[in-house]
Amino acid sequence: MPGTLFLIPNTLGETEALASVLPEQVQHITSQLDYFVAENAKTARAFLKLVNASHPLAKPLQEITISELNVNTPPAALAGLLAPLLAGRDGGLVSEAGVPAVADPGADLVRLAHQHGIPVRPLVGPSSLLLAVMASGLNGQSFAFNGYLPTDAAQRTARIKELETRSRKEKQTQLFIETPYRNTAMLEALVGACAPGTLICVATDLSLATETIRTQTGAQWKSQLGAGKAPEFHKKPTVFLLLGQ
Known part of the structure; x- marks a missing residue:
């Protein structure tokens, strides 16, 4: 046996x-x-x-x-x-x-x-992906994990737009992750590529004492970044989620 x-x-x-x-x-x-x-x-x-x-x-x-x-x-x-x-x-x-x-x-x-x-x-244990879906307020009935997006800026933008279109059409939450030192670049890319009404969630350090989770529209994130108020997520494991409206 x-x-x-x-x-x-x-x-x-x-x-x-x-x-x-x-x-x-x-x-x-x-x-x-x-x-x-x-x-x-x-x-x-x-x-x-x-x-x-x-x-x-x-x-x-x-x-x-x-x-x-x-x-x-x-x-x-x-x-x-x-x-x-x-x-x-x-x-x-x-x-x-x-x-x-x-x-x-x-x-x-x-x-x-x-x-x-x-x-x-x-065996039962923590999954950052499921924790992020749970806490995001986005669609938990239908969601897809897409791993890492392209590092090339143009390719990444194209991929984000593709995921946003799919999300809006299928009402499906899209999840992805990034190398922690590129978190700021990823959020800026999301804000630049997504429609103002698209919901974007940034979930950092899940289950840890430093955990932060924030869901806002693309327009709200753009305003926050423009005011120099980026999340404190540099070099911290983060899950990104979006849901097209």
Whole structure:
């Protein structure tokens, strides 16, 4: 019998109080595993140290195996990452932040696990995308996540207009993210490309003490930026949402 692949959520940023975002069951299951797949082994160890503070690990940290899966992992290496599970060992896929396999390279591993008959068990934890939809006041019945938009200014503007048109036509909330140091450029691009009445939400540092969430029309954001009152979101993880009216 193969082991189970547990999909283990992480916090959305630095915190010493795991209980505020991760259920006790998630911490307990994590503490009992000795094999993990993570995007970065160093940050995964830091996460396990936090778990250990309230739920002692079943094995010393130095005896826990952490294999890396990131954008540099060749597809041919995925099978090897599942070998311990096929041999009957339970394992955990842990995210850098939030939930695994959503805007995360772990999705390919999960698909391969299904192909090999490995049970997959998702565990409850914070998702910045769903938290942003919840708090935005935009359409939560129909929404789409679009990942990163183009970095080229002209291409980005064209993509924003395309998403706005789709949003207005289908009444669908459009979500996307940006590299944190480009947050200001993204908001300025949204204000410049969207119609004055389009609703734009900026959700920053979700679930953290520094969390800020603001939904305004494009015209209101333009006025705020013109007055030099940009959000305090430089280098902070942010989700952007829009809904065309």
